[in-house]
Amino acid sequence: MYQVTVEAGFSSGHYLRNYYGKCENPHGHNYKVRVTLAGDALDDSGLLLDFKLLKRVLKPTIDRIDHQMLNDLEPFTRLNPSAENLAKYFFDEVNRELDATTDGRVRVKDCTIWETDTTSATYSE
Numbered sequence: 001m002y003q004v005t006v007e008a009g010f011s012s013g014h015y016l017r018n019y020y021g022k023c024e025n026p027h028g029h030n031y032k033v034r035v036t037l038a039g040d041a042l043d044d045s046g047l048l049l050d051f052k053l054l055k056r057v058l059k060p061t062i063d064r065i066d067h068q069m070l071n072d073l074e075p076f077t078r079l080n081p082s083a084e085n086l087a088k089y090f091f092d093e094v095n096r097e098l099d100a101t102t103d104g105r106v107r108v109k110d111c112t113i114w115e116t117d118t119t120s121a122t123y124s125e
């Protein structure tokens, strides 16, 4: 299996519901996201996914949530915008992008979200 990774950053606000502690109050993070893509077959150029396209698969999701209050955006109006739920959100959104562009040849293997330099959450299936 071949794997490639792409990373990006975004800055968003959030607060956690049903949680008692610092994170129950609105505050912001400079998040980092890393998505690992995997597939068994390369394209005609010998690439799993052109790095130009790789950057592009994250862009629609980043553009939607960058400099926003996450709790005001679907699905985080009901789902807590924890690092865990954000990791699954990116996983699903990027998979949808990839389905449209690679016809299922490339899929998301895992997605990691950093809230700080030292704390992260990963989602995989």
Ligand SMILES: [Zn+2]
Pocket: 014, 023, 027, 028, 029, 115
């Ligand atoms: Zn927080």
